[in-house]
Amino acid sequence: MLRSMYSGVSGMRGFQTKLDVIGNNIANVNTVGFKAGRVMFKDILSQTVSGVTRPEDGTTGGVNAKQVGLGVAIAAIDTVHTPGSAMTTNVPTDVRIDGDGFFAVSPDGDGGSPYLTRAGNFTMDATGQLVNGDGMFVLDNGGAPIVMDPEAVKSFTISQDGSIIGVGPDGTSEVVAQLGVVKVTNPGGLEKIGGNLYRMTQNANVDGAVEYSTANDTEAGTGAIISGQLEMSNVDLTSEFTEMIVAQRGFQANSRIITTSDEILQEVVNLKR
Numbered sequence: 001m002l003r004s005m006y007s008g009v010s011g012m013r014g015f016q017t018k019l020d021v022i023g024n025n026i027a028n029v030n031t032v033g034f035k036a037g038r039v040m041f042k043d044i045l046s047q048t049v050s051g052v053t054r055p056e057d058g059t060t061g062g063v064n065a066k067q068v069g070l071g072v073a074i075a076a077i078d079t080v081h082t083p084g085s086a087m088t089t090n091v092p093t094d095v096r097i098d099g100d101g102f103f104a105v106s107p108d109g110d111g112g113s114p115y116l117t118r119a120g121n122f123t124m125d126a127t128g129q130l131v132n133g134d135g136m137f138v139l140d141n142g143g144a145p146i147v148m149d150p151e152a153v154k155s156f157t158i159s160q161d162g163s164i165i166g167v168g169p170d171g172t173s174e175v176v177a178q179l180g181v182v183k184v185t186n187p188g189g190l191e192k193i194g195g196n197l198y199r200m201t202q203n204a205n206v207d208g209a210v211e212y213s214t215a216n217d218t219e220a221g222t223g224a225i226i227s228g229q230l231e232m233s234n235v236d237l238t239s240e241f242t243e244m245i246v247a248q249r250g251f252q253a254n255s256r257i258i259t260t261s262d263e264i265l266q267e268v269v270n271l272k273r
Contacts, residue, residue, distance in 0.1 A: 003047070003068060005261035010071030011254030014041055017074055018247045025235045033119030033196050034233040035079050036240075042075035081187040084118075084234040086226070093130070095120035095158060096231040099223015101181040101215065102198065104143070105136040111143020114210060116182055118231055119196040128153070130177075134195055141180040141214050148176050158227040162215040180212045181222045 018039040028034040046067040055062030086096060097103070102116035115136070122130050122138055130138040130146040137145035146164070148156065153166035153176055162179030184190060189203035202208045216224040 002261045002264065003070060004257055005265075007069065007071035008254045008257030008261065010044065010073065011257070012251055014039075014072045014074060015247045015251040015254065017077075019244065019251070021077060022240055022244050022247060025240050026237070029233055029235045029237060031196065031233050032121055032230050033084070033117060034235065035081050035084075035118070036233070036235045038078050038080055040075040040078065041072050044070045044073050046070060079188055079190070079192070080234065082234050084232045086229045087232050088229050090228045092156065092158065092227055093122045093124060094230050095122065095179070095225050095227050096229045097181065097215065097223045098226050099221075101183050101213070101222040102187075104139040104180050104182050104210070104212065105132050105197070106139060106145070107134075107136050109137045109139075109145040111139050111212070112210075113200070114139055114143070114182070115193070115197040115199060116184070116190065117196050117198065121230055124148070126150075139180045139212070141178045141212050143180065143210075143212050146177045146179070152176075158225060160216045160224040160226070162225045178214060179225060181215045181217075181220075181225075182210055183213055183220050183222055 021037045021039050025036045028036075046069045049066040049068060050063075052065045053060075053063035083098075086098075095103075097118065097120070102118060103120060104111070104114040105117055106114045117132070119132070122132055125131055125135075128148040128150045130148070132138060140146050141162070148164070148166060152168055154169055156164050156166040156176070158164055158179070162181065163175045164177045164179070165173050166176040167173045184200075184204050185206070186204050189201050190198035191201050193199050200208050200210055205211070213220040213222050215222050
């Protein structure tokens with residue numbers, strides 16, 4: 001069977017995956033805190049027709065190897081953690097990280113294995129607990145849920161280091177909590193689990209350790225927290241549609257390889273009539 005046919009099949013599979021990733025990026029163009037993905041290709045092992053011939057000085061020249069490639073494979077599907085644009089909402093509980101770091105949330109308040117997110121669309125529930133859109137607890141710099149007594153805190157503001165400054169009934173103010181920020185060494189190693197959430201892995205931090213820090217910490221390398229704003233998706237529609245055209249034409253070209261290979265096989269079969 002012709003090698004070109006299998007190369008065309010591998011190319012169609014690769015570009016199909018690329019179109020899947022592009023479609024997901026475009027679908028999440030308005031998703032808060034979403035990070036776009038990209039597909040990287042690599043060539044499959046080549047078949048060596050003849051090997052290398054060693055040159056002899058003044059006697060014979062060297063001959064390069066003859067190799068035929070066997071197609072393409074997916075090298076990586078990366079998550080691009082570039083910052084998204086800021087959207088001003090003027091909602092006090094809407095926050096974004098201007099720099100590196102992730103918010104930590106937990107469905108049960110356990111700070112030992114939290115989920116990480118860049119989506120800062122938080123709200124305050126009826127009991128004064130700071131939660132995200134799915135009701136998960138937002139954790140402080142110690143890994144504990146952030147809770148503010150509605151009777152003791154009548155209003156509050158969030159500073160750039162994540163400190164929640166509450167104002168009591170008598171008008172006095174004090175720091176009641178501080179948003180926790182988790183610094184990740186390799187954000188590309190995080191595992192997406194949906195809902196704008198990531199799970200820590202051993203390729204993101206050494207041994208999968210989660211270390212809580214504070215925002216706007218130059219020593220830890222975390223970014224400042226901006227209240228009243230949200231980080232939007234970092235999907236660039238211009239780039240995505242351009243890549244879509246490239247993927248579409250690549251898919252068509254590989255399908256043409258299969259069609260041509262089929263026509264050649266048909267000619268071989270028709271040699272004996």
